[in-house]
Amino acid sequence: MKLNLIPKPNKLEELGGVRNLNDGELTLRRDETIPAEGYRLMLTADVALLEFSTDAGAFYGKQTLRQLRREDGTVPLVKIEDAPEFAWRGFMIDSSRHIQTLDEIKAFIEAAASFKCNVFHWHFCDDPGWRMESERYPLLNSVGSWRDGWGFNNPNPERYGGYFTKAQIRDLVQFCADRFITVVPEFDIPGHSSAVIKSYPWLSCTEEEVDVTTNAGVFSNVLCAGKDETFAFCEGVLEEIMELFPGKYIHIGGDEVPKDHWKACPKCQARIKAEGLKDAEELQGYFTKRIAAFLRSHGKTPIGWNEVLDAGMLPQDVVAAKWHDRRNLCDPFANAGGRIIMEETSNVYLDYDYRTTPLKKTYSYDLLPDSLTEEGKKNVLGVEAPIWTEWVETFDRMCYMCFPRLAAMAEVGWTKRERKDYEDFKRRIEAHRDALAALGVKMAPQSDWDPA
Numbered sequence: 001m002k003l004n005l006i007p008k009p010n011k012l013e014e015l016g017g018v019r020n021l022n023d024g025e026l027t028l029r030r031d032e033t034i035p036a037e038g039y040r041l042m043l044t045a046d047v048a049l050l051e052f053s054t055d056a057g058a059f060y061g062k063q064t065l066r067q068l069r070r071e072d073g074t075v076p077l078v079k080i081e082d083a084p085e086f087a088w089r090g091f092m093i094d095s096s097r098h099i100q101t102l103d104e105i106k107a108f109i110e111a112a113a114s115f116k117c118n119v120f121h122w123h124f125c126d127d128p129g130w131r132m133e134s135e136r137y138p139l140l141n142s143v144g145s146w147r148d149g150w151g152f153n154n155p156n157p158e159r160y161g162g163y164f165t166k167a168q169i170r171d172l173v174q175f176c177a178d179r180f181i182t183v184v185p186e187f188d189i190p191g192h193s194s195a196v197i198k199s200y201p202w203l204s205c206t207e208e209e210v211d212v213t214t215n216a217g218v219f220s221n222v223l224c225a226g227k228d229e230t231f232a233f234c235e236g237v238l239e240e241i242m243e244l245f246p247g248k249y250i251h252i253g254g255d256e257v258p259k260d261h262w263k264a265c266p267k268c269q270a271r272i273k274a275e276g277l278k279d280a281e282e283l284q285g286y287f288t289k290r291i292a293a294f295l296r297s298h299g300k301t302p303i304g305w306n307e308v309l310d311a312g313m314l315p316q317d318v319v320a321a322k323w324h325d326r327r328n329l330c331d332p333f334a335n336a337g338g339r340i341i342m343e344e345t346s347n348v349y350l351d352y353d354y355r356t357t358p359l360k361k362t363y364s365y366d367l368l369p370d371s372l373t374e375e376g377k378k379n380v381l382g383v384e385a386p387i388w389t390e391w392v393e394t395f396d397r398m399c400y401m402c403f404p405r406l407a408a409m410a411e412v413g414w415t416k417r418e419r420k421d422y423e424d425f426k427r428r429i430e431a432h433r434d435a436l437a438a439l440g441v442k443m444a445p446q447s448d449w450d451p452a
């Protein structure tokens with residue numbers, strides 16, 4: 001019987017035959033020579049041994065063992081020596097545009113953890129709604145968490161919204177920690193801020209009322225970069241975020257920031273002049289640098305979408321997420337020592353339908369393109385797949401879009417290129433359908449994976 005391991009281990013020897021393995025029969029042993037997140041699993045007639053250097057490695061070894069176990073309780077005899085190619089194997093959930101329940105998010109995370117994903121990037125604020133409880137800025141919840149309708153562009157007229165309480169968020173962060181998943185919270189600033197500006201209109205350049213939008217798109221209302229009050233607000237929110245999310249990384253967005261209001265705003269123009277900046281683009285560079293410095297002073301590492309590189313002013317400790325790099329700045333940034341996460345629309349935007357991004361295209365994503373030097377390749381932290389939810393209204397739809405493509409991404413991040421095999425992946429992932437369904441995660445039917 002063939003093995004169905006996902007991601008495929010980097011070294012695997014099948015010894016032939018099977019054995020029983022009862023609870024308590026597996027010997028666990030620490031071996032400091034094993035790489036972080038790596039493990040060695042030996043299952044012979046006489047030996048059942050799992051070795052690792054970190055608790056994460058032990059967890060991944062157990063995930064492999066769980067995938068090896070057959071219905072009759074036996075396990076095949078194998079020798080596995082395994083460790084990930086890339087340190088970052090992430091998924092992003094957009095809880096702003098449509099909301100998931102806490103249990104749905106946990107089910108999704110359980111599925112992602114089973115494929116050894118280790119980063120949950122939580123996009124919990126955007127133009128269509130704010131989803132994190134804030135005690136310092138309560139209007140973010142009483143105002144910014146609600147909009148007039150669900151669905152987009154032509155919404156159903158019911159009031160729609162809600163947010164995650166701090167207790168729920170702490171519970172979720174612990175749930176992730178138990179699965180060796182780091183949660184990376186995203187405070188998407190200074191654009192994508194309609195919900196924030198609806199709550200506190202004085203944060204924008206015009207101070208005019210806006211709606212928490214029910215339209216998909218990019219909006220010209222952005223946070224005013226000329227006012228010190230804007231920075232005080234952002235730092236206050238970030239302090240609340242840092243209390244909830246203990247991880248090293250904080251995502252500060254930075255994508256799709258229209259500059260028309262900044263160009264017309266006396267305060268933004270005064271800032272440009274006072275700081276000796278060239279234009280509104282450099283004002284975004286100033287904004288990013290100032291927020292990054294605040295996070296650095298708290299021992300955090302900022303991440304931004306690739307637009308944070310556009311002004312050419314970014315300190316190297318900021319990580320750039322390459323999603324749609326129109327100016328092609330990510331690769332030179334990595335070649336010069338900056339770190340990047342591969343997250344391109346072309347291969348891993350899981351809100352794109354299977355016609356646009358067939359499973360095979362996700363599976364064949366090249367994380368180390370030739371545009372990277374040897375030095376640049378070392379600065380690729382790994383891969384991440386977002387699920388944006390403008391058009392993803394239900395959890396079943398989200399699972400349909402993400403599985404099996406997220407499992408393909410997980411193998412892209414874990415398995416050495418030369419060991420990948422698409423036909424074999426398709427066979428293996430199909431064997432996971434029932435286990436995913438038992439979690440409440442319904443995978444797309446095979447007939448939809450690679451449309452003609």
Ligand code: ACM
Pocket residue numbers: 255256305323
């Ligand atoms: C993005 O898709 N706006 C990062």
Ligand code: ZN
Pocket residue numbers: 204205223224225226227261262265266267268
């Ligand atoms: Zn302004």
